Amino acid sequence: MNSSPSPSSSSSSSSSESPQQTLIPGLPYDLAALILSFLPYPYHGTLKSICKSWNHFFSSRFYHSIRHKHIPFPKTSHLLCIFPQDPSVCSPYIFDPIHKAWSTLPLMPCNPHVYGLCNFVSVALKTHVYVLGGSLFDTRSFPLDRPSGSSYSFRYSFVTKSWETLPPMLSPRGSFACAAGRDRIVVAGGGSRHTMFGAAGSRLSSVEMFDVGRNEWVGLEGLPRFRAGCVGFMVGGEEEFWVMGGYGESRTILGVFPVDEYYRDAAVMRLENGGGGVGAGKWRSVGDMWEEGERRQLGRIAVVEDGGAGCPGVFMLDKNDIFRYDMNSNRWWKETTLPKRAIDESAVGFVALNGELHVMATHNGAGSVENRRLRRHKRLTSLFIQVYHPGKRIWRTLTAQPPFQQPLDFKTAVMCTIRL
Structure with a gap:
């Protein structure tokens, strides 16, 4: 028994995305679609194998539009998105x-010239997960065992179930601060260190922002000093970008063993919300967050x-x-x-x-x-x-x-x- 959709606005919107097939026998299409839209995302791979109509429904944009409207x-x-290793392998x-x-x-798009991606950053914005930067080895560079920073940017869409290559960052970087909000992603600091190396690699102070609407990276005022291995987050309704911890210069013990000099302070930038959210203000410094000897690093x-009161x-x-x-x-x-x-x-x-x-x-x-x-x-x-x-x-x-x-x-x- 085939069910026909009810003459409602949601039915008309679904007609362009979904064939009018039976999802649950005996129920109108709209009601069945609403019920199925509440099923947890990780089960979709199994649910798609139930029948063709379910496969089409969980693969369509209509599924996400229902959840956005009713939940x-x-x-x-x-x-939780987990990247155990290089997402291209x-x-x-x-x-x-x-x-x-x-x-x-699915695996991220693979570049045959580079391998061993690590220290990249993943961040979510709406129905997308972004993979930005990192440290890797390049077969076109010499020496081959020296890691370099990556400027690659990728985005996975949970609507289209596919990866997309984005414009590269202005500066290659790994182990950097990153936060997303209001159709923008801000990155700061970083370097080119690889997980198998000690205090080697470069440090950066540059800051840039990805404008999702314009699909481009825009340079912002750099950090007050070099900072890698730091973390970032938004505060105050995504009006401030905070960068905490990390390390700058390195020193050696007995002139042989490299040791990082870790920071105890933080830096804050005020972000502008108008005009597409491209602008940003100056950096202000936040003093040391712990005393000498209390802990070595963040x-x-x-x-x-x-967190309450507009503050996380x-x-x-x-x-x-x-x-x-x-x-x-x-x-x-x-x-x-x-x-x-x-x-x-x-x-x-x-x-x-x-x-x-x-x-x-x-x-x-x-x-x-x-x-x-x-x-x-x-x-x-x-x-x-x-x-x-x-x-x-x-x-x-x-x-x-x-x-x-x-x-x-x-x-x-x-x-x-x-x-x-």
Whole structure:
């Protein structure tokens, strides 16, 4: 029995995107489409194999238009994008922490002349995930074992399910600060260091912004000093761009071992919102955020967007403690301690999802007799996640089984979050 669409505006809009086929027998097309639009994104790959009409529906723009119309933005699915390695040779993954569901994204376009991309930045804006810059090796340069910065820019659309090559950044860079908002992406600092090298590589102070509407990069005033390995985020309704931490010059111990000089301060730029949002103001300096000897460098940062009063909650994972940043006092105050201490404090992931902080670590359970018998199975490795709610100040834990062939290395993996 074929169902015909009801004479409504939503039906007319769907006719150009979807063939009028039966989605759920006995239900009008519009009602069935609304029901299916609430199903979690990571299940779409499986759901597409149910029938041709479902495959077409979950592959169409109509699906996203229904969710945008009927689901408030705070209620949309907050998903984690994980890039275990170079996304041109290793598929990125999407993780839904509520349903513990995974799905893969297609490989990023490959350049046959470069390899080993790392230290890139991924950031989400609306229904797109951007992969920007990084450090890599180029077969056309000499010596071959010297990494160079990348200016490549790519964008993945969850609507068209495809990658797009964007105009390159004005300056090649890796390990840089980045934040997105109001149809723009701002990047600052960075360098060309590769993960397998110590304090080698260049440092940058240049700043630029990608205007999504104009599809172009625009240069902005540079940072007060060179800064690589830094983090960035937006504050005050995306009116200020903050750059924290990082390192500048390096020194050597005994004239042999290179050591980075880490920064304890931050820099802030006021962004203009009118006229397409292309302009920006001057940088102002924020003093040292901790005293000498308190810590060597800035830890992993996660930003909870709904921090209240138009200001996000900025949190830092420092070893096994979580600190909250107070902008008024320019200090980090201890918030809580992990219920279960991490074995390797540097090999953990730290992100904010659905207003909660997620501390992630891989666990292979090698201590049990059963797992020792099955030690040849690569997929015994699980993902152990400790979740903290800053508002309620309570902890909970969850365990997920990732689809990776190898354990996830959070020291080199790149992550970002997106709402769909």
